[in-house]
Amino acid sequence: MARPPLALTPFRGLRYTDLDVGRALDSGELDAAVLLAPPYDVPGPEEARDLLRSDPHNAAHLTVPYQLDPRGRGDGAGRTSPAVYEGAATRLRAWIDQGILARDPEPALYVYEQTTAAGVRQRGLIGTLALPPASSPAHGPVRPHEEVDHGPVLDRLRLTVSTGAHLEPVFLLYPGGGGAATRAAEDAERLGRALVDTSTADRTRHRLWALTDPAVHAEIAADLAPRTALIADGHHRYAAYQEMRASGCAPGCDHGLAYLVDSDTHPPDLGAIHRVVPGLDTAAAVEAARSAARVEELTGASLPDAERALAGAGRPALLLADPLGRFHLVRDVDAAQAAEAAPSRSRTYRELPTAVLEHVLLPLWGYAEHRTRKVHDDPAKAVAAAREAHGTAVIVPPLRVEQVYAVADRGELTPRKSTSFGPKPRTGLVMRLLP
Structure with missing residues (x-):
């Protein structure tokens, strides 16, 4: 069976209007930044609450509704009440x-x-992504690289079905080689004034234009058709798209919302997702880790010192941090133990630091991966979170892009939350109502 084309199609975006929502700038213009939010799974609970307090119409009020409900995810099994959706x-x-x-x-x-x-610029196209037939999703043009957990998939599926909307796009990378799709994005200024031009608190500038010319749409379609794309961020959202397509539960569910970036023109920034293991005594964790790896105490090291030691330690390696900010470097993991822990996986997979954590270290500590808390990109926040949780922070080095492609090329998937590709698209710029 022939592979379906990579197809990104135009749609009528759902966007904030110019009504008096958000905070006004000194110029009297709307500051759209207070309406935007990071992807739903990036902010921790306190950051999510800050977003919800920032403006009554911030997009987070739609994407993390459980933060608004006193029941939250608390039915005793981590499930969100249908009333929340x-x-x-x-x-x-x-x-x-x-x-x-x-x-x-x-x-x-x-x-x-x-x-x-820092001056890094990324441009891409947001459109509706054609999904492969429900009978053969594995043969589509979009490749995942990361495992998913059913809970978050079900969460995004229920939210999408309830709202009848795709609220935030999946972030895709493709080797575009500067083709027609890339040229259309790079030439956006010719479209005139941007629909949105604002900066968020992290000092990232966001600009959005609408490309409405059918002739250009046709050129982009022809350029993209033979290509493939890799999911950089949004594996759970994409899996929810696939489940909706398989169930046929709504018109328009044969397409999802996607942000497509040419990685040849705009190489991605690849960060790490650190872990916090609540209640794990660091001294006990260090002793257990010694049975499978070499563990070195970084006496008196600051966080920057420890990060430099991690960067120079080779692969795979990890840092353990206790609530007082003392660091241990875990390196030279026993290859035979790693192979025994993940016998069906390749050596390429087993040498991922997140694979070492999931298959070797967490079982030694008596913890399952889903019990860990995730902190995107910022190791200082992970150390602070470990202090609050009376536990241990695991500082994970970022994967290299070639590692991600090497695992995906083998048909394998990295462990959940192994990568933090960026810059991530902000939620709220443009959404999609299902027909």
């Missing part, structure tokens, strides 16, 4: 009825640009 749906409909959100008048592919405080 219904609340998000009611909120979305109210915002549309009030004119806070409105669909654009004509279908568009949206050019989205992010420029970080």
Whole structure:
């Protein structure tokens, strides 16, 4: 059977209007930044609450509705009450009825640009992504690289079904080689003034244009058709798209919302996702780790010192940090023990630091991976979170892009939350109502 094409199609985006929502700048213009949010799984509980407090119409009110409900995820089994999803749906409909959100008048592919405080610029296209037939999702043009957990997939599926909307895009990378899709994105200024031009608290500038020319859409379609894409961020959302497609539960569910970036033109920034193991005594963790690896105490080391030691330790290696900020370097993991712990996996997979953590260290400590807390990119936040949880922080080095591709090329998947590709698209710039 022939592989379906990689297809990103125009749609009528659902966007914030120019009504008086958000905080006004000194110029009197709307500051759209207070309406935007990171992807739903990036902020921790306190950061999510800060987003919800920042503005009554911040997109997080839609994407993390359990933070608004006193029951949260607390039914005793980590499941969110259906009423929480219904609340998000009611909120979305109210915002549309009030004119806070409105669909654009004509279908568009949206050019989205992010420029970080460090001057890194990333541009890509937001559109609706054609999903492979439910009978053969593995033969589609989009490749995952990371395992998913059923709980988050079910969470995103329930939210999508309840709201009848795709609220945030999956982030895809593809080797575009500067083709027509890339040229259309890079030439966005010719479209005139951006629909959105704002900067978020992390000093990243966000600009959005609408590309509405059908002739350009056709050129982009022809350019993308033979290509494949890798999921950089949003594996659970993509899996939820696939489940919706398989169930046929809504019109339009044969497409998802995606942000597609040419990695040849804009190489991604690949960060790490650190772990916090609540209640794990670091001294006991160190002694247990010695049975499978070499463990070195970094006496008197600051966090930057420890990070430099980790960077120079070779692969795989990890840092353990106790609540007082004392560090131990775990390196030279016994290859035979790693092979015994993950016998069906390749050596390439077993040498991933997250694989060592999941298959070797966590079982030694008597913890399952799903019991760990995740902290994106910032090791200082992980150490602080370990202090609050009276546990141990595991500082994970970022994977190299070639490692990710090497695992995906073998048809394997990295452990959950192994990668933090960036810059990640902000939620709230453009959303999609299902037909």
